[in-house]
Amino acid sequence: MTYKLVRIPKGNGGVRRIFIPDARTKRFQRSAIPGLEALALKVCPKNVVHGFWPCRNCVTNAQQHVGYRYTVSMDLKDFFDSCTFEKFRTALHLDDEDSLKSMLACIAIRSNCFHSDVARQGLPSSPAIANICAAPMDHAILDALPFALYTRYADDLTLSCNCLTVAKRIMDVVPAIAEKYEFEVNPRKTKLQWSGAGRRIITGVAVDDDGVHPTRKTRRLVRAAIYKSRLTGKLRHVRRAQGLAEWAECKPPNIGKKAKLQAAKEPQDAFRIALEAARFA
Numbered sequence: 001m002t003y004k005l006v007r008i009p010k011g012n013g014g015v016r017r018i019f020i021p022d023a024r025t026k027r028f029q030r031s032a033i034p035g036l037e038a039l040a041l042k043v044c045p046k047n048v049v050h051g052f053w054p055c056r057n058c059v060t061n062a063q064q065h066v067g068y069r070y071t072v073s074m075d076l077k078d079f080f081d082s083c084t085f086e087k088f089r090t091a092l093h094l095d096d097e098d099s100l101k102s103m104l105a106c107i108a109i110r111s112n113c114f115h116s117d118v119a120r121q122g123l124p125s126s127p128a129i130a131n132i133c134a135a136p137m138d139h140a141i142l143d144a145l146p147f148a149l150y151t152r153y154a155d156d157l158t159l160s161c162n163c164l165t166v167a168k169r170i171m172d173v174v175p176a177i178a179e180k181y182e183f184e185v186n187p188r189k190t191k192l193q194w195s196g197a198g199r200r201i202i203t204g205v206a207v208d209d210d211g212v213h214p215t216r217k218t219r220r221l222v223r224a225a226i227y228k229s230r231l232t233g234k235l236r237h238v239r240r241a242q243g244l245a246e247w248a249e250c251k252p253p254n255i256g257k258k259a260k261l262q263a264a265k266e267p268q269d270a271f272r273i274a275l276e277a278a279r280f281a
Helices: 023-043 058-063 085-091 097-104 106-113 126-144 164-180 216-232 235-248 257-265 267-280
Strands: 003-009 015-021 070-075 149-153 156-161 191-194 200-202 205-207
Touching: 015 023, 023 106, 023 126, 058 149, 058 205, 070 164, 070 200, 085 126, 126 149, 126 164, 156 164, 191 200, 216 235
Parallel strands: none
Antiparallel strands: 003 015, 070 156, 070 191, 149 156, 200 205
């Protein structure tokens, strides 16, 4: 088993490390995704996770926060590198390796889906594993802050409330909970937004009392891309303009008419139906 390490420069001057597995390892990791997602469905809070989750995206994440007065946005440092095999076992409430073997083929998962016992960024199985590793932290935040709405999109934590006192408590409590579960909140990326100052920006989407909207930055990019595509006529500029225009519509994922009808008839199983629709579409 071999991995290719690719370093991608980040806007803040740092470097993002992406691990690319060899073909055989990648096939195994992809084959493990349905089982890992099924485990994530069992251990993750049902209405919290919106990143790496079937039929959810950054738009559905932002939609949950419509109508609130205050929003606290936080970012976890080195999220994937913080997701270790030990956290994975703990999140699944498995105390010994024999139990894990019978449930999840422990040796194969550990050797093929972890690099040096870490769910590295770039591995196909890492998103589902990361959600499982973060599940205990998610539950703890929900228990500690019952008067706030909490969602997580990968390493972006968003909490909304209608009281400034609660918002200030969020900023004190969440970093301590994250530290308890061996994650770290980046204080430089922690932001408190008030609806009275304008639309709140949540995972790249503008939110107000009426719904979600494209941000000003997105609208500027769309106008620039359309102008450039008309000026040059080059296919890559046309595709960029089309992609940005699609993104600016702020659409939630589409699970199809059949799945929507089934979910309407069986609301208690709506999430499972959406999961299966996304997996087999």
